[in-house]
Amino acid sequence: xxxxxxxxxxxxxxxxxxxxxxxxxxxxxxxxxxxxxxxxxxxxxxxxxxxxxxxxxxxxxxxxxxxxxxxxxxxxxxxxxxxxxxxxxxxxxxxxxxxxxxxxxxxxxxxxxxxxxxxxxxxxxxxxxxxxxxxxxxxxxxxxxxxxxxxxxxxxxxxxxxxxxxxxxxxxxxxxxxxxxxxxxxxxxxxxxxxxxxxxxxxxxxxxxxxxxxxxxxxxx
Ligand code: SF4
Ligand code: SF4
Numbered sequence: 520x521x522x523x524x525x526x527x528x529x530x531x532x533x534x535x536x537x538x539x540x541x542x543x544x545x546x547x548x549x550x551x552x553x554x555x556x557x558x559x560x561x562x563x564x565x566x567x568x569x570x571x572x573x574x575x576x577x578x579x580x581x582x583x584x585x586x587x588x589x590x591x592x593x594x595x596x597x598x599x600x601x602x603x604x605x606x607x608x609x610x611x612x613x614x615x616x617x618x619x620x621x622x623x624x625x626x627x628x629x630x631x632x633x634x635x636x637x638x639x640x641x642x643x644x645x646x647x648x649x650x651x652x653x654x655x656x657x658x659x660x661x662x663x664x665x666x667x668x669x670x671x672x673x674x675x676x677x678x679x680x681x682x683x684x685x686x687x688x689x690x691x692x693x694x695x696x697x698x699x700x701x702x703x704x705x706x707x708x709x710x711x712x713x714x715x716x717x718x719x720x721x722x723x724x725x726x727x728x729x730x731x732x733x734x735x736x737x738x739x740x
Pocket of ligand 2: 643644645646647648649650651660661664691692693694695696698
């Protein structure tokens with residue numbers, strides 16, 4: 520799947536291609552992304568909605584390329600239009616079924632049991648690769664879920680760093696695991712219980728030992 524915008528100055532070709540977007544026939548230069556092709560076809564630009572840079576995950580699409588029956592997932596802002604392509608914006612109502620408060624997890628010793636309570640489905644992962652296939656950011660989602668199930672939250676969270684919460688992995692999961700929310704949980708608990716910035720810790724320690732003084736602006740008696 521080509522998810523990279525072409526370099527505007529060096530590789531712009533401007534060949535016209537015909538494709539369908541949400542079943543509407545559109546003609547646009549092949550240097551444009553799906554979103555830009557919609558604008559090119561006269562669809563209104565709504566300002567302040569979407570990042571247009573592959574970060575917000577709001578423009579997830581399903582795409583079927585010419586001559587293929589396979590449906591792939593992508594982000595409309597990063598997918599370049601091609602001749603004969605069919606694109607469908609995915610509008611899924613996918614609220615997560617999981618809710619929790621980190622402040623209610625008493626210590627890091629409880630994280631694993633809390634994870635099992637909050638995400639009981641995660642252990643039922645079929646290792647079917649569906650979430651990996653669905654992810655437009657190329658994240659190894661399945662391994663991220665597996666690491667979380669094993670209690671290796673730091674490593675799991677690292678895998679989900681590029682996640683844009685587009686929810687496509689949720690829609691592809693036959694066990695309703697909400698893999699992206701597993702990843703978010705892993706990142707949150709890692710930050711909450713384990714990793715605080717080393718420079719902050721060092722400075723607080725220096726203040727505690729008197730090595731560093733802080734001017735709080737308060738008048739001394
Ligand atoms: S992990 Fe899931 S929510 Fe995150 S980018 Fe990939 S498909 Fe989207
Ligand atoms: S789609 Fe669901 S069941 Fe399949 S590998 Fe991913 S998390 Fe596991």
